[in-house]
Amino acid sequence: MDHEIYILIVEDELEVMDAIVNDLSEFEDHFPIETANTAEEAQSVVDQIYHANNEVGLILCDHVLPGKNGVDFLIELQSHDLARNSKKVLVTGQAGLEDTIQAINKARLDHYIAKPWTKEQLDSVVKEQLTNYVIDRKYNPMEFMAILDSVKLAESMRANPLTDN
Amino acid sequence: MQKGFLLNSRVDILKFINKVISDTPDLQKLVVSFNEKEVLFKQGENLPYLYLLLEGGVKLNRENDDGSSLDILTLEPGHFVGLVSFNTGNDSLTTAVALKPIKALRFSQDDFDEYLNNHPRLRHPMQQLMMSNMTDRLMGNVQLESKMHALNQKLEDEGEQLKIAYSKLEDSQQKLVHQEKMATLGELVAGFAHEVNNPAAALLRSSEMLKENFLDLPSGDPRSRIFEIGLNSSPLSSEMVRKRMLEVQKKFPYVKERSIIRKLAQIPEEGHEVIIDQRKKTPIEILVQQFEAGKFIHNIKVASERIANLVKSLKSYSRQDNNEAEMIDLRDGINDTILILSHRLKYLDMEVKMDEIPKTCARLGELNQVWTNILVNACDVLPDGGKLKIRTKTEGEYKIVVSISDNGPGIPDDVLPRIFEPNFTTKNQGAQFGLGLGLAISNEIIRHHGGFIRASNRENGGAKFEIILPVKNC
Amino acid sequence: MKINRKQIIGSTVGILGLIIPFFLNINGLSEAGHVTLGVFFLAAAFWMLEPVPIYATSMLVIFLQVVLLSKEGLFFHSVTDSYTPDSYTAFIGTLANPIIILFLGGFILADAAVKYSLDRNITRILLKPFGTSPKFIVLGLMVVTAVLSGFMSNTATTAMMMTVILPIIARVKNNDPLRIGLALSIPFAANIGGIATPIGTPPNAVVLGALNQQGITIAFGEWMVLAVPLVVVALLMAWFILTQMFKAQTDHVEIDMSGRFNTSKNAILLYVVFGITVLLWITEKAHGMKSAIIALIPVVFLTMTKVITKDDIRKLPWEVLWLVAGGLSLGISMKSTGLAEWIIGSISWSSFGPLLIIIMFGSVCLLIANFLSHTVTATLIVPLAVSLATSGLATEGFDLVIVSIVIGISASLAMMLPISTPPNAIAMSTGTIETSQMAKAGITIGLLSLVLVILNAVFYWPIIL
Known part of the structure; x- marks a missing residue:
């Protein structure tokens, strides 16, 4: 890859952020992690990432945030030219049915993780979503076989005519 | 005849008429008698006769459309019976029943004209009797009118009282429900806390x-x-x-x-x-x-x-069961409330500045409801990032002032005077935080504590609530 | 697009290589030969250093030849003593060379097979008899991979087989060498299996195409008769080496492959067309119909019946066809301008015996193909063999067909490094193996297989041809 695929975590509680980041640290060598404590900060981080010609592969977003809430932030991202392709996961201890429906319909939410989470759960969701992202974006699956869902990636290679040369 | 009165008394006239009857055989022919409960005429009949009651008594009653019967008048000796119908030619409005055995003079139309206008001895007494009858009836009417008025007045008063009682009942029912809610919450919290x-x-x-x-x-x-x-x-x-x-x-x-x-x-x-x-x-x-x-x-x-x-x-927030007044620091309750509501207050720009204040005798749980009501209201009207200020300070030695102000849209002028009225709300009745009965209850709670609450609009926008409580010992 | 140093060097060397011969005057080389030398340098530099994708280099090669060397191009409008220019149609016509059409048929079949999961179902059926012992599971996987890669691309076969073995690897203990053995068995078997049929892998096409230009045709079945025994022995050898190098600790492996044959109308149609086509290819000798013509059967019938749709056609690996066509096109000029002959002439071949020539071509090819694309290696080296044969410089006993096949097959045997072949890269990317392990096994198997190739070339193939 000639550019980086970032994981963005939006969470206002610093201890919780710390825990998520640590749970995902094994992804960090392939997918650098960026963090933001508010939706506004997240917005500017997203812009910076794309400005540096990198991209955001996955956004893990809390719902209850000071200022703009997580679902609204995700909905806004849908109008972002590039970040609309990012996989979006809501990680929250509290979001009403309304909010969740909104997030699914308007922000094309890809997954919902209820707090408290387990590392296995978080790992598998992140793996799955990043795998989907890489396949959707038609990146060379081989670069991600060792860290993401290798069977799914191999399957995507099978379906796309691969050639010897 | 008594002097000073235009009319002689009915009894005197009757005495005179009785004397004339005993002197005049023609008249004696007109005397009829009825037994007790005998009907003289019925409601709706056309009356060919007019009776002049000589002895006994007659009751006039009227049957209403709904079948109930109403006593209209009781006539005594000297009264004409059937006067209205006889004079107007209309059907009788009432039924006349003998209250006891009666004697009366029965006039046909011709007889009556004759006696009233031409009889040399009876002409005057008859006319006087007529007048007296009319006056009696008029007086009765006046009395009735004023009685009716009094009755109406009373009715109205009673209705008003009923209204008040009803609203009080409704109020206390809401309060009961609310108390029940808080009690359930208290139990829930106790279990949960454990x-x-x-x-x-x-x-x-x-x-x-x-x-x-x-x-x-x-x-x-x-x-x-x-x-x-x-x-x-x-x-x-x-x-x-x-x-x-x-x-x-x-x-x-x-x-x-x-x-x-x-x-x-x-x-x-x-x-x-x-x-x-x-x-x-x-x-x-x-x-x-x-x-x-x-x-x-x-x-x-x-x-x-x-x-x-x-x-x-x-x-401590939901401590409703143990609602004893005790010496408390108001700031503890405010802090608890802020913590409980943090999921909503999180979206606001909060500024909390609480000066040292003395402890006072109060019911913590109740006051928490006041803070909750005001804070939840603020959350409802403020946009994300709105400013909310909470201050506590002492005023003089004996007063504590808690002020909660925001930079929201403020309270409309037409709403401001009624804001503490029961059941007054500007938001849709719906699932709100569910612990407040609104500002009315807050008002009442503060009044119970011997303080008062006032709402105002700040000069540069936003609403301000001030709660003034006395410092006192339990 | 970021440009790295390798790309800058590649571009510079390539462009210099194209220009310099214009200013040289090499004795014994025609003017057109100089131009062709430039194109050859450029193509070699671009293919080796890849400043642009290798298929793009092939397109560039065809373009340069049409512009610089064709009768309708810029320079050579008439026939001279030293050069008889070809019409531009000869260069662009390589795109419709019979071998290209044969490959197109293979692509369509493979694409349809994947679309209707025929590859997966064949795997399921073929794996069954191999039981649960790790050794035999590995053998089974290798056999299946080799069979499939004979008809599908090695890379696609490897990707599909990865979906089969990755769950097994996940269940095997972390320190069990079986994991490495499994991960290596697939790409190696795919590389070896590709040799088995003409459509197995592009180097075969390069060889067959070049021979075709010389008027030599090898029938589909004939190639298989030549190659399959070699493939079988090489495969068994690779299996033996892998299972010895990476001895399994566990003694029981479960393969969980459930599924059933797709029985839709389209799928059944595909099975029939697939069967008929392969049968006709193998029996070419009996009916005499050329394999490229037979290849049109799946092309026509699968598209007419919409088993293969417009979208499927768009997804075909067209760039491989361009890659092969570019090579074939370069071969035309190298021969017609006398360049190949000149290169060949600079070595005194008479001192080499035929065996030595075979060994030399085979080893050079195996070595280069480890670092370059197999197809490119074959493309660069096959014209030399062709020239050697046609120039008459070679010793007696030199057989163009055998040397060409040696070149093609040796290229396929290069599987030492992750970059050697895409199947190796896929296996490597799973993170279960280390480069050193791949290199150790790859060199051993590659060299021993080369010995097998040489033995075949000396003892077996002359009997058949």
């Missing part, structure tokens, strides 16, 4: 023991030093982490993994010194891990303390 406090305590204790286990290294070991640094460090904001990551990359150019750089960024300067100091001796990963261990134990401690505090607040 269940949550146990694991929270276990967490807290475990983190302490973990700490001791980790510190069980020879003193001066860099690992235990960096562990202790970890124990005392709090997580940094993401912006800070970004900034420090850039610094760390310069400071530790030999570290390549981003995850390690991120972890290093969280370590304070003194930790970096230990790491640089140990570069040749202890691998950086081990020291970072040691720091992380300390930090995580710190996080566990902070988080479990938060759980314990939250439970404590919830418990």
Whole structure:
């Protein structure tokens, strides 16, 4: 890859952020992690990432945030030219049915993780979503076989005519 | 005949008429008698006769459309019976029944004309009797009218009272429901608190023991030093982490993994010194891990303390059952309420400045409802990021003032005077926080405490609520 | 697009290589030969250093030849003593060379097979008899992979087989060498299996195409008769080496492959067309219909019946066809301008016996193909063999067909490094193996297989041809 695929975590509680980041640290060598404590900060981080010609592969977003809430932030991202392709996961201890429906319909939410989470759960969701992202974006699956869902990636290679040369 | 009155009394006239009857055989022919309960005429009949009652009594009653019967008049000797119908030619409005055996003169139309106009002896007494009858009836009418008026008045008063009673009933029913709600909540919280406090305590204790286990290294070991640094460090904001990551990359150019750089960024300067100091001796990963261990134990401690505090607040907040007045610091209740409502207040820009205030005798649980009502109202009207200020101060020696103000749309002028009225709401009746009955109840609670609450609009926009409570001992 | 140093060097060397011969005056080389030398340098530099994708280099090669060397191009409008220019149609016509059409048929079949999961179902059926012992599971996987890669691309076969073995690897203990054995068995078997049929892998096409230009045709079945025994022995050898190098600790492996044959109308149609086509290819000798013509059967019938749709056609690996066509096109000029002859002439071949020539071509090819694309290696080396044969410089006993096949097959045997072949890269990317392990096994198997190739070339193939 000639550019980086970032994981963005939006969470206002610093201890919780710390825990998520640590749970995902094994992804960090392939997918650098960026963090933001508010939706506004997240917005500017997203812009910076794309400005540096990198991209955001996955956004893990809390719902209850000071200022703009997580679902609204995700909905806004849908109008972002590039970040609309990012996989979006809501990680929250509290979001009403309304909010969740909104997030699914308007922000094309890809997954919902209820707090408290387990590392296995978080790992598998992140793996799955990043795998989907890489396949959707038609990146060379081989670069991600060792860290993401290798069977799914191999399957995507099978379906796309691969050639010897 | 008595002087001074235009009319002779009915009894005198009757005496005279009786005398004339005994003198005049023609008249005697007109005398009829009825037994008790005998009917003289019925309602709706056309009356060919007019009776002049000589002895006994007659009751006039009228049957209403709904079948009920109404007594209209009781006629005594000297009264004409059937006067209205006889004079107007209309059907009788009433039924005449003998109350006791009666004697009466029965006039046909011709007879009556004759006696009233031409009879030399009877003409005057008859005319006088006519007049007297008319006057009686008129007087009765006037009395009736005024009686009716009084009755109406009474009716109206009673209706008003009923209304008040009803609204009071409704009020107290709402209060009952509310109390019930709070009681249920209290029970729920008590159970919940017990269940949550146990694991929270276990967490807290475990983190302490973990700490001791980790510190069980020879003193001066860099690992235990960096562990202790970890124990005392709090997580940094993401912006800070970004900034420090850039610094760390310069400071530790030999570290390549981003995850390690991120972890290093969280370590304070003194930790970096230990790491640089140990570069040749202890691998950086081990020291970072040691720091992380300390930090995580710190996080566990902070988080479990938060759980314990939250439970404590919830418990004291919902203390409705034990609603005894006691000496309390108002600020405790306000802080509890802020904590309980933090999921909503989080979106606001809060400024809390609470001056030292003396304790006062109050019911904590009730006051919490007041704070909740006002804060929830503020959350409802304020946009995300709206400003909310909470202040406490003393005024003189005996007054505590709590003011809660915002920079929201303020209270409309037409609403302001009624804002503390029961059942007054500007928001849709719906699932709100569910603990407040609105400002009316707040008003009442404060009044019970001997204080008062007032709402106003601030000059530069936004609403302001002030609660003034007296300082007193229980 | 970021440009790295390798790309800058590649571009510079390539462009210099194209220009310099214009200013040289080499004795015994025609003017057109100089131009062709430039194109050859450029193509070699671009193919080796890849400043642009290798298929793009092939397109560039065809373009340069049409512009610089064709009768309708810029320079050579008439016939001279030293050069008889070809019409531009000869260069662009390589795109419709019979071998290209044969490959197109293979692509369509393979694409349809994947679309209707025929590959997976064949795997399921073929794996069954191999039981649960790790050794035989590995053998089974290798056999299946080799069979499939004979008809599908090695890379696609490897990707599909990865979906089969990755769950097994996940269940095997972390330190069990079986994991490495499994991960290596697939790409190696795919590389070896590709040799088995003409459509197995592009180097075969390069060889067959070049021979075709010389008027030599090898029938589909004939190639298989030549190659399959070699493939079988090489495969068994590779299996033996892998299972010895990476001895399994566990004694029981479960393969969980459930599924059933797709029985939709389209799928059944595909099975029939697939069967008929392969049968006709193998029996070419009996009916005499050329394999390229037979290849049109799946092309026509699968598209007419919409088993293969417009979208499927768009997804075909057209760039491989361009890659092969570019090579064939370069071969035309190298021969017609006398360049190949000149290169060949600079070595005194008479001192080499036929065996030595075979060994030399085979080893050079195996070595280069480890670092370059197999197809490119074959493309660069096959014209030399062709020239050697046609120039009459070679010793007696030199057989162009055998040397060409040696070149093609040796190229396929290069599987030492992750970059050697895409199947190797896929296996490597799973993170279960290390480069050193791949290199150790790859060199051993590659060299021993080369010995097998040489033995075949000396003792077996002359009997058949």
